[in-house]
Amino acid sequence: MRFSSKSLVFLLALTLILSAGNSFKVAGANKVTIKFFSNLPDRTAGQGRLEQLLIENYMKANPHVEVKVEALQDEPYKQKFRVYTAGNQLPDLFMVWGQPAFFDPIMKGGYAAELNRNDYKDYGFFPGSLDGFSMNGKLYGLARNTDLMVLYYNEKLFKDNGIQVPTDYDQLVTAVKAFRKLGITPIAQNGRDSWVLNILYQDLVIKESGDQSLIYKAIDQKEKFAYHKHLLAAAQDLEELVKIGIFQDSFIAADYGAARNLFGQEMAAMFYMGSWETGLAVDENFSASFRNNVSVVAFPGMKGQGKGRTTDMMGWFGGGYAVSSSSPVKEEAIKLINYIMAPENWAKNAWQLGLVIPGQKYDQFMTGNENKLQLQISKILNKATSFSGTPWNDAATPGFKVDSQTIIQEFAAGMKDPAKFLEACDQAARKAKQ
Numbered sequence: 089m090r091f092s093s094k095s096l097v098f099l100l101a102l103t104l105i106l107s108a109g110n111s112f113k114v115a116g117a118n119k120v121t122i123k124f125f126s127n128l129p130d131r132t133a134g135q136g137r138l139e140q141l142l143i144e145n146y147m148k149a150n151p152h153v154e155v156k157v158e159a160l161q162d163e164p165y166k167q168k169f170r171v172y173t174a175g176n177q178l179p180d181l182f183m184v185w186g187q188p189a190f191f192d193p194i195m196k197g198g199y200a201a202e203l204n205r206n207d208y209k210d211y212g213f214f215p216g217s218l219d220g221f222s223m224n225g226k227l228y229g230l231a232r233n234t235d236l237m238v239l240y241y242n243e244k245l246f247k248d249n250g251i252q253v254p255t256d257y258d259q260l261v262t263a264v265k266a267f268r269k270l271g272i273t274p275i276a277q278n279g280r281d282s283w284v285l286n287i288l289y290q291d292l293v294i295k296e297s298g299d300q301s302l303i304y305k306a307i308d309q310k311e312k313f314a315y316h317k318h319l320l321a322a323a324q325d326l327e328e329l330v331k332i333g334i335f336q337d338s339f340i341a342a343d344y345g346a347a348r349n350l351f352g353q354e355m356a357a358m359f360y361m362g363s364w365e366t367g368l369a370v371d372e373n374f375s376a377s378f379r380n381n382v383s384v385v386a387f388p389g390m391k392g393q394g395k396g397r398t399t400d401m402m403g404w405f406g407g408g409y410a411v412s413s414s415s416p417v418k419e420e421a422i423k424l425i426n427y428i429m430a431p432e433n434w435a436k437n438a439w440q441l442g443l444v445i446p447g448q449k450y451d452q453f454m455t456g457n458e459n460k461l462q463l464q465i466s467k468i469l470n471k472a473t474s475f476s477g478t479p480w481n482d483a484a485t486p487g488f489k490v491d492s493q494t495i496i497q498e499f500a501a502g503m504k505d506p507a508k509f510l511e512a513c514d515q516a517a518r519k520a521k522q
Contacts, residue, residue, distance in 0.1 A: 118152050120420045123179035125169070126159040127407065134367045135443050142428050142437075153420060162344070163281065166190075173199060180415040181425055184229050186220030186408050187482035189489035191229065194410070200228040201411040201418055203425075212431050212449035217405040220478065229410035230429045231447035233438075236363040236469055237287055237387060237402035240461075244381040245272065245357045253383075255398070257295065257325075257390040261332065267357050268333040276356035277335035278347035282493040285326075285500050286481035288360060291387050291402045292322035294476065298395030303480045306513070307488070309521060313513040318395075323499070323506035330500055340501050354378050360387065362406075363445045363469075369459040370442045384464045386471075401468070403475035405447050445469065484520045491516035 124143065128136030136159065143155045158179065160168055165183070172178045178199055184191050194200050205227045208218075213231060221229035239254075246253050246263075249270060254260035264274040278284055293303050297318035305311040306319060313319050336342065336350060351359035352374040359365070368374070368382050389398035409428065411421045428434055435446040435453060442459040445466070458466075477483075481492040495516060499509040 120153045120417050122153060122155045122181055122417055122421050122424060124155050124157045124424075125165075125172070125179040125182040126157055127162050127165040127183045129159040129161055131157070131159065133371065133373070135364070135438070138434075138437055138441060138443060139428070142433055143424075146424055146427050153424075155424065173197075176414065178412040178414070180412055180417055180421040182410060182412065183232075184221070184408055184410045185406055185482065186218075186229060186231055187404075187406070187478045188220075188484060189482040189486050191220065191410075192223070193486060195223040195228050198413055201413040201415065201422065203227045203230070203411070203422065207426060208429075210431075211429060212435065214405070214447060214449065217447045220405060221408055221410070229408045230425060231405040231408040232429075232434065232444075233364055233406055234445040234447050234469070235404050235406040236445065236465060236472075237291060237360070238363060238384050238465060238468060239275075239387050240351065240359040240361060240365065240368065240382060240384050242351075242354055242357055242378070242381050243383050244377070245354065251357075253385060254388050255385070256388045257394065260388050261329070263357070264329065264332055264334045273336040273350065273356040274334050275358040275360055276342075276347040276351040277339040277360070278342050278344045279335065279340040279497065279500060280343045282497040283479070283481055284360065285496045286492060287402055287479050289322060289326055289496060290476060290480050292325045293319060294400050294402070295387075295390050295394045295396035296321045296325070298397070298400060300400065300474050300476050304477075304483060307480060307484050307517050307520070309514075309517050313510040313517070314507065319510060320506060323509055326500070327506055330502070340497065352378055354381075363465050364406075364443075366445065366459070366461040366465060367441075367443045369461040382461065384461050384468070386468045397473060399471050399473040401472045401475055402479070403469075403472065404478050408447070484517070488516055488520035491519065 126139060128139055130136040131140040140157070143157065147153055147155055173194070184194065208230070214234065217231040218227060221227060221231060241253060249266065251263050251266045252259055254263050267274040290303055294300060302311065302316070302318060306313045306316065336356060347359070350356045352368065352371065354377065369379055371379070386398045386401065389396050389400065409425050411418060411425055415421050431448055435448040435450050438444045438446050439450040439453045440455060442462055481489050492513065495509060495512045498504050504512065
């Protein structure tokens with residue numbers, strides 16, 4: 089940017105720059121810099137690429153705006169987020185998980201700017217999708233995706249080895265044992281992150297009990313983890329699965345990327361993960377063989393002993409966006425979040441690019457060219473008879489989240505038996521209520 093060589097003009101321009109912070113005025117234009125904090129570090133593929141494209145399109149349409157992106161993987165993101173919050177220096181626009189353990193303290197602390205709910209009446213958000221981003225009737229964030237926990241599998245590995253794709257729990261156990269005998273990892277697992285182990289345990293609780301509210305009652309101490317037969321049965325199921333080798337060796341040390349790559353490189357038969365991985369079918373980081381053979385089923389229900397059905401799902405509305413209440417460019421940041429989440433931008437492109445199941449209605453964006461995973465997950469979603477809501481490790485306080493994830497990791501590593509695991513869960517629940 090050029091300024092007049094005359095010292096008076098130069099000093100005037102400098103004064104304007106220094107006094108305006110993130111926003112400054114030159115030649116009649118308001119220059120604005122928005123700091124954007126994202127959990128999508130890969131800006132060349134998947135949701136990260138879509139996020140980046142929308143940001144770039146916004147800057148083209150608004151030349152006075154510059155968006156500076158800082159993007160980290162989930163766990164480093166959470167650590168940096170805590171640093172920003174502690175110093176009350178949150179970036180102008182940031183990603184949030186609409187779950188009590190993460191977003192409730194942010195809303196209660198006044199760190200997130202209130203959004204005008206009327207602005208989104210035509211955005212097509214699914215019923216309940218904004219509940220986790222709201223408090224006391226006020227809206228503080230927007231949901232990005234519909235999260236549904238499913239079982240991805242490699243058709244070729246099942247077919248070549250004569251193993252049946254599991255449609256009930258007994259078949260899952262049979263498949264695990266068969267793949268282990270062949271030296272093939274049954275399910276790729278990111279045990280280092282631990283949260284997926286929490287979700288798997290809750291899925292087993294649902295399949296054993298048929299009661300979506302049971303685990304939340306236990307967190308609230310209206311039931312006891314240690315004394316409920318279905319909570320115990322689910323713990324015993326998980327212990328059995330680990331003992332028969334359901335996951336890769338050293339799964340406790342594997343992070344998300346390692347588990348995903350193990351599956352994508354066709355070294356694991358299955359991948360227990362969320363609907364946000366519909367992009368596996370189009371991810372060119374993996375071979376054509378994998379992309380052609382990746383498929384998905386619902387996590388199977390139990391035949392006989394379990395009361396839960398395959399259609400009783402782990403499902404919730406997860407990641408989304410919020411704006412800092414202390415942002416010096418709050419108005420422009422809200423315009424950006426509204427642009428990104430406009431149905432013709434996020435929902436349309438996320439669906440048509442085969443990346444995720446949006447948190448907004450997407451029927452009008454279906455083209456007939458959807459990839460296989462999209463169609464299969466949509467079918468699973470439409471057949472669902474119940475949804476869990478927020479995973480149990482995220483359903484209480486931040487402290488309970490840490491405790492429950494540590495406990496499940498120790499349990500999966502064989503450091504606790506089912507009884508000790510459940511006792512520790514009760515202790516964490518009591519601590520959360522104090």
